[in-house]
Amino acid sequence: MANILVVDDELGIRDLLSEILNDEGHNVELAQNAAQARTARAKARPDLVLLDIWMPDTDGVTLLKEWSSAGLLTMPVIMMSGHATIETAVEATKIGAQSFLEKPITLQKLLKAVEAGLQRESAPTPPAALVGQRKPLPGYLMPSVPVMTELTVEAAMTGGQTLPAPVEMGPQARQTFELDKPLRDARDEFEKSYFEFHLAKEGGSMTRVAEKTGLERTHLYRKLKQLGVDLSRGKRTPG
Structure with a gap:
């Protein structure tokens, strides 16, 4: 069981990911913007963060840079977006994100990315000055064709x-x-x-x-x- 922070401005996405991850036995904390994410990060270091790129106050890439430069990127971060380009995904990975998930997020990709992130969570974290020079990890997830078990915002209509x-x-x-x-x-x-x-x-x-x-x-x-x-x-x- 791990402590996972989900940061996304869409209520449906937050509720859905929380339901899925709770089903898998994890403890989930939710944040709808960067301000709440900073508070959650300061209160208790999560084992893994799922971070949306496009948010109204501060975008996910900017928050990732902020954590990296402050030496707070001590946990795996998985970026999420339905509109990001490949260049944005590569930039986030170079800053320190472990992987990138394209929305709508498929069930298999979500669970695979979370499992990979938690397995690497115990690995030593490089100094903040070197994080920006990191190359995409072997487990970097590129956008793929959705499959039958796709987790869309519509699925959140079940209401948990x-x-x-x-x-x-x-x-x-x-x-x-x-x-x-x-x-x-x-x-x-x-x-x-x-x-x-x-x-x-x-x-x-x-x-x-x-x-x-x-x-x-x-x-x-x-x-x-x-x-x-x-x-x-x-x-x-x-x-």
Whole structure:
């Protein structure tokens, strides 16, 4: 588990990334601008920062330079943007950013970048004077074609719903289906059992179930609601 700071002026992006990273077991702190990001950085050093480039008060690249020149770039930083050019991404990497993610961010790219950042977090940090001379790291992520599990702002429309509680996985969980009924009803019963099985197998993680079943998260959420899966049963209590 890691402490991750997400800095983005879009509420939907902040909420979505927070939901995904919490699903993965991380503690997430949110900031909507550079001022809040500075406060969060001063209060407690995060293990990793996801930093948006285009923000209203101070852009992400300027904040990155500020942290670098002040010797505060002691944690991996992953830049995010839906409009940045390759030159901007390369500039940020030279300043000290570990990688760059293009919006809409795909689930695989997000988790891969976070995992790579946390693995390198314990590596020695070069002096601030040398950070600007760094070349792009081998793990530098270039924009790619979105895939089925793409995390778009639209996905945040789920509103951070709670997840279903794990169901029994023993022999008693095996289902039998009545075949003497309309095809639609029989199919709905099967699909409900199918998704409950995968939710239990993946510990209630909507992220992993989406990957496992090949559905986009918003589609998966709507499907569960349509099938009558009780999402309130998995409500988490503060730990």
